[in-house]
Amino acid sequence: MEQQQQQGATAARRMATLASHLRPHPASHPQMEDASLLTGSNCRAKGAAPGFKVAILGAAGGIGQPLALLMKMNPLVSVLHLYDVVNTPGVTADISHMNTGAVVRGFLGQPQLENALTGMDLVIIPAGVPRKPGMARDDLFNINAGIVRTLCEGIAKCCPNAIVNVISNPVNSTVPIAAEVFKKAGTYDPKRLLGVTTLDVVRANTFVGEVIGLDPREVNVPVVGGHAGITILPLLSQVNPSCSFTSEEIKYLTSRIQNGGTEVVEAKAGAGSATLSMAYAAAKFADACLRGLRGDAGIVECSFVASQVTELPFFASKVRLGRSGIEEILPLGPLNEFERAGLEKAKKELAESIQKGVSFINK
Ligand SMILES: NC(=O)c1ccc[n+]([C@@H]2O[C@H](COP(=O)([O-])OP(=O)(O)OC[C@H]3O[C@@H](n4cnc5c(N)ncnc54)[C@H](O)[C@@H]3O)[C@@H](O)[C@H]2O)c1
């Protein structure tokens, strides 16, 4: 009797799956946004393992696509929403065939933004234009500021408690923009808004590993300040494992880390900026946020966040992640003279970039 009931339930589920794939669909693709497949934040999606719900905004882009692939591979993710203004049907179909746990759904264009965001635990934003040779990140402000504002208005409305990871440049301004949007909406929680600076740490670990002859996975370099040129401040005096550098090495490493983005922009010669290493870095950071949400202890990453570590309202430094997002902002630790001088220069530029973002929303 019990066995017959089980067989009946299995057959019904298989029929429903088949029907959902055969049903004519407005977006002409079975994996695209469909109200019948959307679940509340407490429900488990059809066929999904327990886990977190993650949205990527700008998912069809150079970063978005490999990031979608990496998040589909993350066992902590049960539902993955891919939103963009172009090409999400193809990216969604492609990624959804991976036999990993997360259920993937695509959302195309502004009318589908709210469905993309509803019920999300983590929203990652790589939407926006990238640099071309000769440009500074700040040259992207005019286009990307408006994109980030619109997306954050959607977050405030549809998933105000989500952790938000901002990748879109200029990060030193887009994070303050996001904060101002959330303040206006009455949903701002500084513990849940994080600018992604992980690529600076990833690069620093790689370049320092090369110089000292260590596997980069065994190296940890804190990189503080912000995410543009001289605001990127690697603390080479605090490298773990502890090591010393000549002054030539310090100059070389600092400059290479600060200009890592430009190195890629120039090598790509007009075809964009870092996408693959960035997707790796973003996936690493998102995984840390999810492990924090799960309640894992001792998760520490550098990130550009609302901060009292300096007199500036935002600053990148080590933060401890937990169930509520940022649980602690760690102090900078002792800086040497070279780093103190770098910090003063960084703060001047950072203050202007932060103010530019704040004024954009409050003009
Ligand atoms: N934080 C970092 O360390 C870091 C590193 C690399 C790149 N970036 C930045 O990330 C951004 C994206 O870079 P990319 O190489 O992926 O660019 P890309 O042009 O390849 O992709 C951007 C995607 O955003 C989409 N998009 C544009 N407007 C949108 C909107 N309103 N809503 C949703 N999606 C929208 C585009 O359609 C495109 O698919 C750039 O601003 C770049 O400077 C940041």
Ligand SMILES: O=C(O)C[C@H](O)C(=O)O
């Ligand atoms: O350099 C860029 O424009 C992209 C990104 O900020 C990077 O550091 O690679």
